Amino acid sequence: MSVRILALVGSLRAGSHNRQLAEAAVKHAPEGVVIELFEGLAEVPFYNEDIDVEASVPDAAARLRAAAGQADAFLLFSPEYNGTMPAVLKNAIDWLSRPYGAGALTGKPVAAIGTAFGQYGGVWAQDDARKSAGIAGAAVLEDAKLSIPGSVTRFADTHPADDEEVVTGLTEVIQRLTAQAAPAAA
Template structure:
């Protein structure tokens, strides 16, 4: 049985380097691991508890919850916007954290990686994302990390899949997360 990892990309831009990293993760996943890129994160409305009912819950939010619920682990790809987490990822975390104590993130292994234009590769955003995921109930694998600096330069002419160093690092991250998903979660 394959380990299923759901990838959430925090940039909605079609040419996003973080999306390219996620594509590389799907391509470089070990044979017994499937990495699925969630499509439609931009369609999920901002979290509003008033509409988070069985009768009114937006279909896009339910699709996100269902996909996360069926996954064994989540891998978030975060750029850095103004020194912090992109709103689309924070919103996804908010939807996945509900209902409180029972959300799709509850006890699920999660990791955060990414690339950004700056010299630190978006580490502030990634740290903030890990913090939000942990508070939301996810089992954050703190040692599974990858921050690729200066994405605009590094990937100007090269897709991450064709950058052997980065492709190998992405494959390492996927393998570590899959291993984390196979271990029992401490109660």
């Protein structure tokens, strides 16, 4: 049995430290855990009920839902833009919250972590991501947190996968997420 975790990164920037953090999660996933870094959030159109019609859901949104449907849990990586999560991450949560009451997030464990340049590491954005995912029906792990401040300087010369303190924190979050997801994956 393996646990499948879908990683959604809220930054589209090529050199994103949150993407690097997600890459570190993939690299350091424990045995029996598969972390898939979803590619394509930039192509998912803004959620609109008019285009969320069973026979004609946009391809990018359908791919996101299919990947999410195969996941046992979700790991959200959020930078902080103007004190909140990026629109691309909120949009993904919106698509995964539908159909109402039966979306791909419903009942599945979710953790939100990340890094930002500010002194608190994007904690407001990550709190917003947890709130939104919870309202969307996810089983949010409120105590599985990792907010890394000073990303621009901290990761200027070191990839998060090579930062021992980051790897330790990341591993703890993945273990908590896995423990919550394991019964459903069995």
